[in-house]
Amino acid sequence: VGAGLVGDVDRRAHGESVASRVPSAWFWCRAAVRVARDCRMAEAAARSSDDVDDESWDAVAPGWDDDPAARAYAAAAHRSLLTMLEAGGRGLEGRRVLDFGCGTGLLTERLADRCASIDAVDTSPAMLDVLGAKARRRGWANVRPGAVVGSQPDAYDLIVCSSVCAFLDEYPETVAQLTSLLAPGGVFVQWDWERDEGSGDAHGLSRSEILGALSGAGLESVAVDTGFDVTVDDARMRPLMGVGVKPPTPGQP
DSSP: OOOSSSOOTTTTSSSSSSSHTTTTTTTTHHHHSSSSSTTHHHHHHHHHHGGHHHHHHHHHHHHTTTTTTHHHHHHHHHHHHHHHHHTOOOTTTTTTEEEOOOOTTTTHHHTTTTTTEEEEEEEEEEHHHHHHHHHHHTTTTTTTEEOOOOOOOOOOEHHHHHHHSOOOHHHHHHHHHHHTEEEEEEEEEEEBBBOOOOTOOSSOOOOHHHHHHHHHHHHHHHHHHHHHHHHHHHHOOOOOEEEOOOOOOOTTO
């Protein structure tokens, strides 16, 4: 893959990509499917994320969009995204988006009709197949499923990471590299389960960890708070939402 945007690429592709520029960073996309969409809180609590591999996600992909919790999580994340953007005088129209760890595209599908383009990145071929079929069926020529993140600077106006970052080996470094792909004024958004720093639980991210990673990546107007609070089948989903804005390039307005 060259320095351009992600397209339908072979998951073994090499070249000038974000993954090739960060040590062990190919784990990013692997973690995105490992993570995941652990909207089923009961299931997620019952087993470690390390027990889930690409093949496991491939197996559940065909029925993933039928999971009420998965759909509720994506809908709530979308609402929180719109609320945040509108509060800052921003919108989705004409935006170039990276959905990092997209799964079957439950968030992508809510953005597709308003955004100029969406690069939807994951490493589960079956998850991407589900998304690709939806894109073709619904005529989303602007949605490009793929397994590799490009490295073109200023490529995106919005990067969304839904329930991904807490499972990254190099979380702050990943945020910094993704930030390098944002255009000035672009917005980085993540949703992740909150970890209580005093509990000894290794799952999730704390508010201070998210604040440190986003600020350390050079993002401004950084905010971390509860993204939404919804309950489905007695499972409460109350993730943190971290937001940061890439500042203007020095010397430019």
